[in-house]
Amino acid sequence: MNSVSISLEGHAYEVLVGAGASASAGDLTAGRDRVAVLADQRVVALHGPLLKAAPTLEVLAGESLKTLEGLGRVLEFCATSGLSRGSVLAAYGGGTVGDLGGLAAALYKRGIAVLQVPTTLLAQVDASVGGKTAINLASGKNLAGSFHHPAAVLCDTRLLETLDDAELRSGLGEVIKTAIIGGEEALELVERRLDRLCQRDPAALAEVVEVCVRVKARIVAADPEERGSRRVLNLGHTFAHAIELAAGFGRVPHGVAVAVGLSLAARAAERSSGAPAALTARTLRALDRAGLPSSLADLREAYSLQGELSPQALLHGLRHDKKGVVGAPEFVLARREGDVIMGVHLDENLLTDLLG
Amino acid sequence: MNSVSISLEGHAYEVLVGAGASASAGDLTAGRDRVAVLADQRVVALHGPLLKAAPTLEVLAGESLKTLEGLGRVLEFCATSGLSRGSVLAAYGGGTVGDLGGLAAALYKRGIAVLQVPTTLLAQVDASVGGKTAINLASGKNLAGSFHHPAAVLCDTRLLETLDDAELRSGLGEVIKTAIIGGEEALELVERRLDRLCQRDPAALAEVVEVCVRVKARIVAADPEERGSRRVLNLGHTFAHAIELAAGFGRVPHGVAVAVGLSLAARAAERSSGAPAALTARTLRALDRAGLPSSLADLREAYSLQGELSPQALLHGLRHDKKGVVGAPEFVLARREGDVIMGVHLDENLLTDLLG
Known part of the structure; x- marks a missing residue:
């Protein structure tokens, strides 16, 4: 028996980030033989043609876009637009458009190259950075x-000025998550700027x-391919995914589910992992100030999901989370600002209590 | 405006290669939490269950497998088999099964990890090595x-002993191509072993x-991602793809189209790029000895494709080759054994002459 070795390499x-960042799209794509644009039709309606003379496929953003059929449509669009391996696809929109275009x-x-131009706060702070792309399966x-x-990623904060309140709040859920993971300095900054963020202040954004x-x-x-440490970014997400699954996908905006997930993760960390009560209080206060629900009770009330988000339904959702093995959900918890632990298993009684 | 940099890494x-190499599949997958098998149903019929207790999806190999629908079927199979990111999918079959499974x-x-177990000569010498995977679009x-x-790739040469003649010959087309690219030593070895290869001699294989x-x-x-030098592997393939397109996909086996492509590339290299007549003669003789067509006339006759493979139809096919820009096909030609040039544009008169 003989064996032959093969070695490979990387990318940067x-x-x-800034007001007007999307204006760099022209320069960034100038060296490419062809450009095509995939765009949320609301972005085109608000901002007009995005890249001069580039063929544009307008889509209705949302989870329903992220199917094999939706993927096939964008792939055929690339082919009929005559894109070569030296071309670039520019994706303008929120997380679902970025996921599909990517x-x-x-x-x-x-x-081929993709230029991500995220147009929502959630996509700018989370979805567009890091290269994750996906569609849903049955x-x-x-x-x-x-x-x-x-x-490249162009986070044009000017595009955030036209966001509706629900989208802005949803993004603030991921902002608060990222700040807790980032540590004291990041969290303090977000706390100081929170009111101005809610007013869409351009400098604060x-x-x-x-x-x-x-x-x-x-x-x-x-950890570019999420083999280990990158999973800290899933803080609050085990709960959030269970909420989204139990509510029915699309009923609760992702960032809102993350907000409630953060509140549950904070309470879980306090009771299971020695996190201080002050961090829980700090988390809940930030969520409140951002206009986000900071408990399951708030969420059930705000979205009229009493039955869908019953403790039983949420437990079922947790057991089917894609990050963990079926039957044993794994949680990411913050013990302190900037000190996040992964792979935590929570006691049944604690879980039942948290989901009550 | 601010800018943040991100850097990434590699893989080996x-x-x-050898008689019985596929027996290593058990050891190679032992460390994985789960294994699932995608297999050509003919391979299962000939060799029995491939990996003990692993869920197996049997498919009918062929280009018709390589669609978005076929891909969706395998993806849902991975999900229903409970595969995690620590699992492995083992693909047993020829190029189409390896493409889809990969x-x-x-x-x-x-x-997730894929273990490639190519079961045809063509897949062992070409398709399974190098990480290329694909499906077809409309x-x-x-x-x-x-x-x-x-x-890992397991090239079990014992699996080649049950190949039918057509599949063996098709593989020999890629063997001869690889030998010409490899250089004098590789080509001499293939020439010396050609009769024994045709008899499926295990040691020669x-x-x-x-x-x-x-x-x-x-x-x-x-050049892992075919940005430049890897394209030498497309020797003969611009012609071969035009032949496959003009004949209708699936009519002419890929390796047979490559054989005729090699004969045309040899003649083109001799007339456009100073390749010696001896290399053309050597190429044609190897193809003949392998039982492969060494001219368009042979191919038209053997497959009754007089009309489909008319010079006009082939010219049209060349202008739509996916490797080059529409309207200006690019060729890969061998000037000497082991000396291959890329991006060659051929004069219209020469092309018309070659395709006559």
């Missing part, structure tokens, strides 16, 4: 995807998006 | 895929598969 890219770019001719959410790092991108970039660089 | 793997593994939970063949390097894998591994390691 930039995230531009995956299509990952696959078309085995990988068997579950985000089960098929790839790590396809973009050629630019400052906070940049801090969140820096926190995420540091974590992603250490 | 082994190709085991792509499903690339996408399932954003990438717009063209292999237009959606990824570079997903396997955890093991020796030649290993040489081909070494040639391919060297080229792939230098």
Whole structure:
């Protein structure tokens, strides 16, 4: 028997953050033979044609976009637009558009460049950075995807000024999560800027998006394909996914589910892992100030989901979380600001108590 | 405006070649939490259950497998088999099964390990090494895929003993291509072993598969994502793809189309790039001895494709090759044994002459 070895290599890219960052799209794509645009139709309606003379596929953003059929549509669009391996697909929109555009770019001719232009706060601080792309399967959410790092990410904070309140709040859920993971300095900044963020203050948005991108970039660089340490970014997400699954996907915005997940993770960390009560209080206060629910009771009330979010339904959802083995959900918890532990199993009694 | 940088890394793997290599599958998958098998149903029929107790999805090999629907089927199979990111999908079959299994593994939970167990000569010497995976789109063949390097490749030359003549010959087309690219030593070895290869001599098969894998591994390691030098592996393929397109996909086996492509590339190299007549003669003689067509006339006759493979139809096919820009096909030609040039544009008169 004989054996032959094969070795491979890497990639680096930039995230531009600031008011007007999306204006760099022209320069960034100038060296490419062709450009095509995938865009949320609401973004086109608000901001007009996005890239001069580039063929544009407008889509209705949302989870229903993230199917094999939706993927096929974008792939055929790349082909009919005559894209080569030297071309670029620019994706303008929130997380679902970025996920779909990123995956299509990952696959078309085995990988072309994608320029991510996230237009929601949630996508700017979380979804667009780190190269995760995915579609949903019948068997579950985000089960098929790839790590396809973009050629560049343009976080244009001016695009956030037209966000509706619900989208802004949803994004603040991920902002608060990222700040807790980032540590004292990041969390203090977010706390100081929270009121101005809620008012869409451009300077505050630019400052906070940049801090969140820096926190995420540091974590992603250490573990680009989420084999271990990158999972700290799932703080609050085991609970959040169970909430989304139990409510029916699309009923509760992701960032809102994350907010409640953060409140539950804080209480769980306090009771299981010695986290101080002050961190729980700090987490809940930030969520309140951001206009986000900070308990399951708040969420059930705000979304009229008393039956759907029963403790039994949530326990079922937890047992089917895609991050953990079926039957033994794993949690990511913060013991202190910037000190996050992974792979935590919670006692049944504690869980039942938290979900009550 | 602020900018944040992100850096990434690599991967290495082994190709085991020899009689009985597939018996290592058990050891190689022992450390994984779960294993599932995607297999050509003919392989299961010939060799029985492939991996004890592993759930197995049997498929009918062929290009018709390589669709978004086929991909969805394998992805849902991974989910219902309970595969996690620590699991492995083992793909047993020829190039189409390896392509589909590799792509499903690339996408399932954003990438799980794939163990490639190629069961045809063509897949052992070419398709299974190098991480290329793909499905076809309505717009063209292999237009959606990824570079997903396997955890390991097991080239069990014993599996080749049950290959039918057509499959063996098709594989010999890629063997001869690889030998010309590899250089004098590889080509001489293939010439010396050709009669024994045609008789499925186990030692000759093991020796030649290993040489081909070494040639391919060297080229792939230098350019894993086919940005430049890896394209030398497309020797003869611009013509071959035009033949497959004009004939209707599936009518002419890939390796047979490559054989005729090699004969046309040899003649083109002689007339456009100063290749010696001796190399053309050597190429044609090897193809003849392998029982492969060494001219378009032979191919048209053998497959009754006079009309389909008219010069006009082939010219049209060349202008739509996915490797080059529409309207200006690019060729890979051998000037000498082991000296291959890329990006060659051929004069219209020469092309018309070659395709006559």
